[in-house]
Amino acid sequence: MRICMLLDAAYPTDIRVAKEARALVDDGHTVFILSRAVDDRPQREEVDGSVVVRRQLANSEVNRGLGGVVRGLVDLVTDVRRVWVDEAGSLVELEGIDAIHVHDLPLANTGLAIGDEYDIPVVLDLHENWPEAVRQYRAGHSPRNFLNPRYVASRLTTPIVRLKRIERQAVRRADRVIAVVPEGRDHYIYDCGADASDVFVVSNVVDLDTFDGEADPVPGYEDQFVVSYVGTLGGGHRGLDTVIRAVPHVVDDVPSLRIVIVGDGSDYKRELERLTADLGLENVVEFTGRVPFDDVPKYVAASDVCLVPHRDNGHTATTIPHKLFQYMAVRKPVIVTNVAPLGRVVDETESGLVVPAGDVVAMADAIQRLSDDPALCDRLGENGREAVETKYNWAVESEHLLDMYRDLERETAPSAQEVASSP
Incomplete structure (x- = not known):
C-alpha cells in the first residue's frame, strides 16, 4: 500500500513513528510522512526509506492576518485543519495514496476528513490517551501561563470534555485504531465504543537493531x-x-x-x-x-x-x-x-x-x-x-502492525468483479 502518515511535529524525532515507518517500508509498503517544516531540513527528502514531506503546518504559521483568524476559527469549530487536508490531498492525488495513518488525536478528524474526501481508509494511531494526557499536563502548568492569551484560548476552546467527545467519535469512525497496550485497547472499546475487531495493539517496545544494549557506561559514576x-x-x-x-x-x-x-x-x-x-x-x-x-x-x-x-x-x-x-x-x-x-x-x-x-x-x-x-x-x-x-522487541511487535495493514489491504482491494467491470 501507499501510506501517508500525518505527524503534527518535526520528523525525525519520534521513536514510535520511525519504527513503524521503517517496518512498513521493509514489508514492501511505500510511506510518506507529512510533518511540520524544520528550518535546517529540506521540504522533501528520503529518511530510512520513507519520503518525508515538510510543510508550514503549525497553527501559528498558517493562521495569520484576518483570513488566518477566520480559517483558525473554522478549524477550531470543525476540529479539521484545512491546510493539512489540502497538503495531504495533494499527496493523495500526486502519489496515489491508499491509506491515511494519523499519529495521535489532534489530527484525527483531519485525517478522517481526508479519508472521506478521497474515499480511502484511515488508521488512527493513538500513542496515548490524549484527553487524559492533556489533563495531566495542564495540572502541572504554572499559573503564569494564564498571562498568555493563546494559552487561555486553548484552555477555553478545548476543555477535556470536548477532547473526550472527539476521541469517542474518532475511534468509532476510523477504519483501524492502534493502541499502545491492551489496557488502552480496552479503553477504546469499552469506554469509547470502538468495534473490537478494528482495534489493534502495537506497543512501545525496544528495537534491538537500533538501541545499543551493550553500550559503554557514561563515566563518572563508578563508585556510586x-x-x-x-x-x-x-x-x-x-x-x-x-x-x-x-x-x-x-x-x-x-x-x-x-x-x-x-x-x-x-x-x-x-x-x-x-x-x-x-x-x-x-x-x-x-x-x-x-x-x-x-x-x-x-x-x-x-x-x-x-x-x-x-x-x-x-x-x-x-x-x-x-x-x-x-x-x-x-x-x-x-x-x-x-x-x-x-x-x-x-x-x-x-x-x-x-x-x-x-x-x-x-x-x-x-x-x-x-x-x-x-x-x-x-x-x-x-x-x-x-x-x-x-x-x-520490535522484530516481534512490528508483526502486529504489518498484519493489521495486510488485513486492511485485503479488505480494501477491489473484487475480481470490480476489476473485470472497470474500463
Whole structure:
C-alpha cells in the first residue's frame, strides 16, 4: 500500500513513528510522512526509506492576518485543519495514496476528513490517551501561563470534555485504531465504543537493531549506586517527586546513592529542582538536562537500577513508555509503580520490583532492597534482557502492525468483479 502518515511535529524525532515507518517500508509498503517544516531540513527528502514531506503546518504559521483568524476559527469549530487536508490531498492525488495513518488525536478528524474526501481508509494511531494526557499536563502548568492569551484560548476552546467527545467519535469512525497496550485497547472499546475487531495493539517496545544494549557506561559514576530515570520531565504524573522524597529515608543506609534524572522539561523540572534544594539533596540528586539520544544507553548502562515511577491515572494506565523496555535491554533491574501496564509487564517478566504509586516509604524500601542484594539485581536484569529478546522487541511487535495493514489491504482491494467491470 501507499501510506501517508500525518505527524503534527518535526520528523525525525519520534521513536514510535520511525519504527513503524521503517517496518512498513521493509514489508514492501511505500510511506510518506507529512510533518511540520524544520528550518535546517529540506521540504522533501528520503529518511530510512520513507519520503518525508515538510510543510508550514503549525497553527501559528498558517493562521495569520484576518483570513488566518477566520480559517483558525473554522478549524477550531470543525476540529479539521484545512491546510493539512489540502497538503495531504495533494499527496493523495500526486502519489496515489491508499491509506491515511494519523499519529495521535489532534489530527484525527483531519485525517478522517481526508479519508472521506478521497474515499480511502484511515488508521488512527493513538500513542496515548490524549484527553487524559492533556489533563495531566495542564495540572502541572504554572499559573503564569494564564498571562498568555493563546494559552487561555486553548484552555477555553478545548476543555477535556470536548477532547473526550472527539476521541469517542474518532475511534468509532476510523477504519483501524492502534493502541499502545491492551489496557488502552480496552479503553477504546469499552469506554469509547470502538468495534473490537478494528482495534489493534502495537506497543512501545525496544528495537534491538537500533538501541545499543551493550553500550559503554557514561563515566563518572563508578563508585556510586546509581538509580536513574531517563525521559521527558513533562508533568507530575511522572512521579519523580516520590523518588526524591524517598531519598532521606534511604540515603543514610546507602551512602553511595546517586539519583540521576536524565531529560528535560519546564515547570515540573523546576518543581523537582526546588524540592531537591528544599530537602538539601543537591549532592545526591542530579539533573543532567537533555542528552543526545545516542547517549541514553550509556546513562542506562551506568545505572544500577532504573525507574518508571508513574502516578496512577487515566493517562498512565492506558500506555507504556519506551524507557521500560530500553532499561530491560541493558539488563538493568527496574522499579516501577503499580500502574496497570507497568505492573503487568514487570510482574510477568520478573524484571524488577513493583511499588504502590506515590508511596515514598515503599520506594525507599525498594531502593534499599536492591542496594543490599546485588545477586537479585543481576537476576532481575537478566530476566528483563531475556524478555526483550524473546517477546518485547520490535522484530516481534512490528508483526502486529504489518498484519493489521495486510488485513486492511485485503479488505480494501477491489473484487475480481470490480476489476473485470472497470474500463
